[in-house]
Amino acid sequence: ETGVTQTPRHLVMGMTNKKSLKCEQHLGHNAMYWYKQSAKKPLELMFVYSLEERVENNSVPSRFSPECPNSSHLFLHLHTLQPEDSALYLCASSQASVVNYGYTFGSGTRLTVV
Amino acid sequence: GEDVEQSLFLSVREGDSSVINCTYTDSSSTYLYWYKQEPGAGLQLLTYIFSNMDMKQDQRLTVLLNKKDKHLSLRIADTQTGDSAIYFCAESISGSGYSTLTFGKGTMLLVSP
Numbered sequence: 476e477t478g479v480t481q482t483p484r485h486l487v488m489g490m491t492n493k494k495s496l497k498c499e500q501h502l503g504h505n506a507m508y509w510y511k512q513s514a515k516k517p518l519e520l521m522f523v524y525s526l527e528e529r530v531e532n533n534s535v536p537s538r539f540s541p542e543c544p545n546s547s548h549l550f551l552h553l554h555t556l557q558p559e560d561s562a563l564y565l566c567a568s569s570q571a572s573v574v575n576y577g578y579t580f581g582s583g584t585r586l587t588v589v
Numbered sequence: 590g591e592d593v594e595q596s597l598f599l600s601v602r603e604g605d606s607s608v609i610n611c612t613y614t615d616s617s618s619t620y621l622y623w624y625k626q627e628p629g630a631g632l633q634l635l636t637y638i639f640s641n642m643d644m645k646q647d648q649r650l651t652v653l654l655n656k657k658d659k660h661l662s663l664r665i666a667d668t669q670t671g672d673s674a675i676y677f678c679a680e681s682i683s684g685s686g687y688s689t690l691t692f693g694k695g696t697m698l699l700v701s702p
Contacts, residue, residue: 479631506687517593518632518677518692525687565631571687577622577679578690580631 478502481566481581489589490556496584498549498566506571507549508578509541512563524549525571556588593693595678600699607665609696611678614659618680621654622690623663626675635663635676665698673700 479500488494498507509521523531524543538560540552549566563585567578592614601607613621619640624632638645638652638661645652651664661678675695681688 481631508689515694517694520689520691523687523689530687531689567632569688577620577624577634577637577681578632580624580633582629582631 479566479568479579479581481564481584483584484582485585485587487587487589488553488556490558492556493552493554495553496551496564496566496586498551498568498581500547500566500568500579500581502568502579504568504570504579505546506569507543507546508567508569509549509551510565510567512565512583518565522551553586556586558588561586561588593678593680593691595676595693595696597694598697598699600701601668603668603670603700603702605668607663607668607672607698607700609663609665609676609678609698611661611663611693612659613661613678613680613691615680615682615691616656616659617682619683619688620681621652621661622679622681623650623652623661624677624679624692626677626695628674632677668698668700670700670702673698 482497506525511519521535522541542550563583565583566581569578595611622637623635626632649666653662677695679690679692
């Protein structure tokens, strides 16, 4: 049990589908993150939410749309994705004011776009 | 911009010591981290070091930091087959009220019996 739960674990979707990834944490953290992990590339930071406000958006295409309704939940809404979007999507949380604790990661959602 | 570099692969025999190296670029990083990722799992925080330290030991793990050369290493003593995983080095970059971590590509450690 990592404290950060991501669902679904695996997702296969067509390029015209709309789906959502869900992340939930009950660690009392106030910052949440989406990372993309592709083969042979560094983890790419996609979005940062601190105190439920989006504070960073790293030039992510608009076909990815994040939502943070409260400090415990984070969503990533997906629509009209491309095959190159296939990757492991990792959610993480942290206590924003305490840098040295690092992040707690979920197990990720393995996304395949066909 | 920030860039964290690691060697991609390391193979050792069970019982040997493993040393995984990392270089980073942002001299203002406050903390540096080592994470472990096992197959099908997310990243697990192994250890971290504050930038004003040069060494930290935690059971079988020893972290060395050379701030002048921006070089970080992770030594695993008495490496076991269960240590086989991908190890990520990361540096923290502070924003306004939050921090982000920049990761390397990861080093795959393979431990053979």
